[in-house]
């Protein structure tokens with residue numbers, strides 16, 4: 001039998017690992033840190049997945065969202081005033097902060113990582129964000145509906161085997 005990779009998650013045909021009752025992720029990683037049930041190796045499902053992907057377990061690195069200062073702002077928070085967003089890096093106010101960050105700083109991805117913002121957080125201020133999401137919705141309405149998912153694909157999605165893994 002081939003040796004399993006350390007980062008392997010449940011494979012097709014394997015029993016799905018159940019969360020161990022009565023244990024919390026935080027018992028291993030530190031109190032008041034994560035209270036979800038343990039899935040494997042002392043970690044809950046989201047933290048186990050982060051570990052499997054080689055990501056740090058605490059995406060905030062010990063910083064507190066909305067509390068810890070980060071550049072000209074606060075960790076994990078986009079300051080918005082008069083339809084403009086404040087740049088953590090230089091303190092300026094911009095309607096299209098993503099464009100500014102891409103031109104002047106190291107780009108939106110690095111900016112989000114450096115200041116604790118979710119990758120799903122828009123870097124556009126209010127009215128622009130609204131207009132863009134309306135345009136995206138209008139485009140989606142014009143597209144044909146996606147083909148129905150097969151039973152197998154749905155089952156795989158539920159079991160999480162579609163998690164992206166590194167090749168090799």
Ligand SMILES: [Zn+2]
Pocket residue numbers: 025026034035036043044045046047
């Ligand atoms: Zn956890």
Ligand SMILES: [Zn+2]
Pocket residue numbers: 087088089090091092100101104105
């Ligand atoms: Zn800036």
